[in-house]
Amino acid sequence: MEEPTADLIRAQLRRMRSAAGLSQEEFGRLLHYSASMVSSVETGTRPLDRVFLTRADEALKTGDLLTTLLKMAERESQPSWFRPWLEAERSARQLRYFNPSLVPGLLQTANYARMVLRFDSTRPHEEVEKQVAARLERQEILLRDRPPLVIAVIDESALRRRDAIMAEQLAHLLHMAELPHVQLHVIPADAGLHVGLSGPLALARSAEGGWVGHLENQLAGLVVDGEDAMATLLARWEGVRGVALPQTLSVALMKEVESQHGPQ
Structure with a gap:
């Protein structure tokens, strides 16, 4: 998923995690994931995951921002004719x-x-x-x-x-x-x-x-x-x-x- 919205999700995730004063390891513990998982999602070496982003929205109190952006990214991944x-x-x-x-x-x-x-x-x-x-x-x-x-x-x-x-x-x-x-x-x-x-x-x-x-x-x-x-x-x-x-x-x-x- 290389679309602009996917890049925006990763950037927002990194920004909001840092603004909350959380390291990748601390953030991972909140979400019940490893620090390496957080890093791979943020850098794009691992695909965006709905469960991960749902937990991230809850931990960061974003009001479903990340999962809403994911829906937009999924629509971007659809063929242009569709x-x-x-x-x-x-x-x-x-x-x-x-x-x-x-x-x-x-x-x-x-x-x-x-x-x-x-x-x-x-x-x-x-x-x-x-x-x-x-x-x-x-x-x-x-x-x-x-x-x-x-x-x-x-x-x-x-x-x-x-x-x-x-x-x-x-x-x-x-x-x-x-x-x-x-x-x-x-x-x-x-x-x-x-x-x-x-x-x-x-x-x-x-x-x-x-x-x-x-x-x-x-x-x-x-x-x-x-x-x-x-x-x-x-x-x-x-x-x-x-x-x-x-x-x-x-x-x-x-x-x-x-x-x-x-x-x-």
């Missing part, structure tokens, strides 16, 4: 997601996200963990005081993957479905061919009423907001939503599938 969508997602009043093969990122557990991110076998473990943390940070919009309305459509095949993590993921989806601002719909396996099989899509509606779309492929993603493009994506969303089950039946199906995955 950042416009992140901004649209954070400020949206309504979000719509569809994926024909995976659970949408905003609804993934850490273990599910970790497995998806490991599809790229060249991605280092450290980078995977940063991306997992960034994905979980995105999900905080679901828990804020005025969350957006989230409507997600998931294909039944995505729920029936025979991976050990799926029981946990299904339990999480069922918990999310209990939130008043989250609507989950499942396209049943017998739905046949439908327009959603063309690929995943995500839509965000701003407070002003405008729409932004996001499309992904194997290499990157594309954010679109042109009138014609959005008209097409909104029509395709209606096609996807039209073949999905109502929420009550969708939840019943998810419970059935969860029972078949066995205990967590």
Whole structure:
């Protein structure tokens, strides 16, 4: 994480520790870390760590300054093509997601996200963990005081993957479905061919009423907001939503599938 915000975190950490009159050894004892750990975080030879910075905020009474900056650094680490969508997602009043093969990122557990991110076998473990943390940070919009309305459509095949993590993921989806601002719909396996099989899509509606779309492929993603493009994506969303089950039946199906995955 070589972005400017990461450098700022290290500089602020060193400055505030020194202002508190603490040596690296004394500071480490407060945080239950070694002096060498404190030194390696401050110099950048060790990646920034959320647990470390949470403890540092508490010890230095910074009001969550360091962990807030870490969230900014994690956003900087996202690919440039993805950042416009992140901004649209954070400020949206309504979000719509569809994926024909995976659970949408905003609804993934850490273990599910970790497995998806490991599809790229060249991605280092450290980078995977940063991306997992960034994905979980995105999900905080679901828990804020005025969350957006989230409507997600998931294909039944995505729920029936025979991976050990799926029981946990299904339990999480069922918990999310209990939130008043989250609507989950499942396209049943017998739905046949439908327009959603063309690929995943995500839509965000701003407070002003405008729409932004996001499309992904194997290499990157594309954010679109042109009138014609959005008209097409909104029509395709209606096609996807039209073949999905109502929420009550969708939840019943998810419970059935969860029972078949066995205990967590």
